[in-house]
């Protein structure tokens with residue numbers, strides 16, 4: 001029997017409203033016990049005093065570029081990067097080449113070898129062309145946890161309406177990329193002083209807000225479950241808030257860059273801040289933080305979008321949109337939400353783990369006894385600055401390189417197996433350790449240095 005005992009940590013499990021010092025015993029890939037003082041024969045004992053133990057993070061919006069652009073990321077490299085960031089489950093977007101619109105491609109993603117859990121999101125329409133619907137029932141049976149044409153909006157409202165009806169029948173959410181192409185045109189930066197000053201083609205906030213409004217109307221009419229991807233504007237937050245009050249079955253996510261960076265960043269012409277939707281104004285950023293705090297926004301997801309150096313080393317307008325993020329999801333949230341006091345650590349973990357698990361309908365985001373032992377141990381306090389070399393993703397397009405962040409994952413367990421372990425943690429004596437009081441108090445914790 002394989003056992004791991006996490007001793008002396010602060011367990012934060014929002015699924016049970018738990019925040020206290022508890023030992024956690026993992027046995028055969030499941031949570032066997034969480035109590036004040038656990039001892040276990042033959043367990044690997046890991047001293048996690050001074051650290052936080054939480055449900056492994058669930059990132060419901062990643063682009064792993066596999067199949068098609070394996071030079072930028074693969075399921076394996078993306079998963080390794082995810083584990084490095086404390087993420088134990090991801091949902092992959094289907095805008096690969098070819099797109100994930102058939103049973104065999106869904107099975108390819110769902111069955112792929114990976115150190116974490118990889119859940120495929122399948123396309124809404126064949127080839128993501130916005131015309132004919134995919135075989136949703138078959139794709140759901142093959143393992144699709146949701147449907148999205150992400151990367152592109154479903155422009156035809158009738159196609160979207162039928163997609164919502166069918167997805168509803170198979171019990172899966174539709175994940176909407178809300179962007180009206182007639183308003184967004186070929187814009188690359190948020191419409192406002194920053195785009196004007198830098199001479200970059202503008203995208204108005206209305207490009208997002210109008211389609212959020214349309215999709216909420218359609219969700220209400222069909223009674224289907226709608227999840228809105230990467231919300232970036234105050235207007236969208238407001239519409240979702242009112243729709244929820246109105247009883248519409250709608251949820252939404254935002255991404256770390258929409259609560260940490262403003263459109264002023266584009267004035268540097270750093271192509272790593274070119275994202276879609278674009279970085280928005282200070283007041284949008286404030287509205288996103290308010291939406292996170294009051295429960296309007298249900299999820300923080302990375303929209304991890306790897307791009308090669310060659311593709312990003314061009315003029316701002318010519319660069320493809322997107323930044324990597326699966327590794328910095330947690331430290332950006334800790335730096336920009338928890339440190340300034342916008343959110344508690346518990347609420348942040350809820351948005352990163354429990355919220356997305358609930359929307360995807362996967363049995364994760366909890367550390368109750370018997371649950372799958374997908375666990376992250378994190379050091380929530382330490383300030384540090386990521387270097388390019390720190391990232392394990394195949395691509396390095398992150399604007400957070402060289403920026404001070406806060407906290408990070410130091411141990412990631414997936415079904416009880418170590419998927420990532422920080423070298424400082426690995427260096428501590430553990431094999432055969434009985435976990436007695438004496439050993440623990442004698443321990444130096446270089447993580448806090």
Ligand SMILES: [Zn+2]
Nearest residue numbers: 150151177229
């Ligand atoms: Zn999108």
